[in-house]
Amino acid sequence: MVNKIEVDLNALTHNVAIIKKHIYPETKIIGVVKANAYGHGLVETARVIWTSGVDILATATLEEAIALRVSRIKAPILVLGYVEPSEFWKAIDFDITLTIFDFESAYKLAREAKKQNRWARIDVAVDTGMNRYGFPTYEVLDIFQKIYKLEHLKIEGIHSHFADPEDKEFSRNQIKQMQNVLFSFQQMKIPIPMVHMAATKAIFLHPEAQFDAVRPGIGLYGYSGIEGNSELKPALELKSQIVALRRVGKDETVGYQRTYVAKGPRKIAVIPLGYADGYPRALSNKASVLVNGTRAKIAGIVSMNAIMVDVTGIKCSLNDEVVLIGGQGNGMVNADELAKLAQSNVCEILSRLPREIPREYHFK
Template identity: 40%
Template sequence: MKKLCREVWIEVDLDAIKKNVRAIRRHIPNTSKIMAVVKANAYGHGSVEVARQALESGASELAVASVEEGIVLRRAGITAPILVLGFTALSCVKKSAVWNITLSAFQVSWIKKANRILEKEADSKRLSIHINVDTGMGRLGVRTEEDLLAVVKALKSSTYLSWDGIFTHFSTADEPDTELTMLQHEKFISFLRFLKNQDITLPTVHMCNTAAAIAFPEFSADMIRLGIGLYGLYPSASIKELNLVDLTPALSLKARIAYVKAMVTDPRTVSYGATYIAEPGEIIATIPIGYGDGYSRALSNRGFILHRGRRVPVAGRVTMDMIMVSLGENEGKQGEEVVIYGKQQGAEISVDEIAEMLGTISYEVLSVLSRRVPRFYFRDGKIIKISAPVLYV
């Protein structure tokens, strides 16, 4: 392990990424492709290395949230198709074509303006487009058959835009009640049937996120979008309880103790606001991680970390760069490794557990992990790459 000046880091197990892609691959039809969703820096794992591993493991396409995220992948030499799932401003249309990044579209006016922008460029490349259909998410997308047909016709009449896909997004596929998912599926299929009745040949069709791909593999169509499952986490407890796919978490968050102090005199307060009082004989350890790294301040006096395979509580408020934990009367040493998320000596603190404690979901807990925390990428138990914005020595 390389020496870090500030000893907090993330470990990403690329073998786990491979296992997860292959687990989903076995679960869905052989005819369905896998699009690996690597937006938000691959849910905090690091987009470039995760994208490469996912593609090597059986995914054929990638999805991101913005053109900028796609360019990061292109600059890293990744040539696989990349789809921007969100809305893209017209000012980025030319850039998208230059970098060969596929965009989502759902408005005739946007399509016509995008085509005119590319027409003005002598060397413009064709811009790939997937139509977004809103069947119940209420976020983005075409909502009526009339509007869908108009969007399709606008694309077909465009000189520089190519219609290569059509998709929708399920809003409750991770819930035990499947009624709305079934309704959304039925509505999307009716949109596709409507286009076929107009003698329109469909491009690539995709609708399943991780939850739907696990619960409804028969909905996989031409492609599924593998998001949270790529990283070894389930979209919800109800999806996990189906016990249909075995996923392996890929990320661990670790640190080394920066300082140990024993409270040998009168009770002493710990951290901002004096919300924790350490008793005489209590041992407090300082860990170099805080909310500036993505460790939520809401874990103040609530969270736990692993020290020598034992859970020890966060003592006092989480600060921007450090937390303090109580070791009780147990010894601790400067430089000892502790685990914030992950396993140690048979014990585990899962991201799902932290999410439940915070009243949120694993997606948020992972995606807020700061880029200032170095990522160590492992394969076969060995470090193959380190991604660190601040140079290590």
């Protein structure tokens, strides 16, 4: 195989330990493995994260959750995204907790559970400023009272999501809104289920928002998104090979639209991986890869299934390993570097890596 992804399972275990270090001993960890575990591979990654001390696994879709169950992962599983009511029976059958953000869905789920003579598990989403999923805070008390009256529903949790944890004032307001909701529950003597709000950044920036559980995603994979935080270890490396070498003369061009013009005689290596393989076209003429431990800059526009890199002055041959994300020798190219160059974020860089690229798992 020319293109491959290597995942360091020890790094995943290390990252769980670091997150545990930053939370209270009684605080649970909900490990987010959505989007194919941020490109790392759903089942293999989820299994290691769970056995490393994560209490609950979270996915974006019911399909991901069922894939974990089929793979005999017995951890509690929460689906954070939307699920079609026609699929509710599957969630009940596989004992999967669903996020609820409208009463009609809660009613339909309760009806399906009653039909099966089973209990359905739910986690209620509260909108404190993200304006995505969740009940408005002024509706939550009334909604909870209605949901508690439905038969065959068990409320496992209540959660919200930060819009921008680095915006301290806005985040404090979100925390206050959540606290007000919980206070209203206490006043009405409504049982409060597991409360969770903080994802990776908020774990480090807002310890007061840990509540009963935290919900790290990208932090599990080695990135905090916080400048200067180096405790976490990136777990994924993306690798390929040199499959062709070209000699290019002065003023010759490379790639589509001829955006790279050689300033002198250059040696160009061709790598069989492009934007269809998850390597952003926005990195054209910007990013670097590692060839024998040395940085080599992309020459020209990233093609669908190939990139060209300038390896002038680098000793290299056909079939030599190329590292697009990860380390080689003394060199390092991390996903956060690529994210900045692509004006994106690490989550997008990693989660867009397609399932078709083979994954190899190692305890390094």
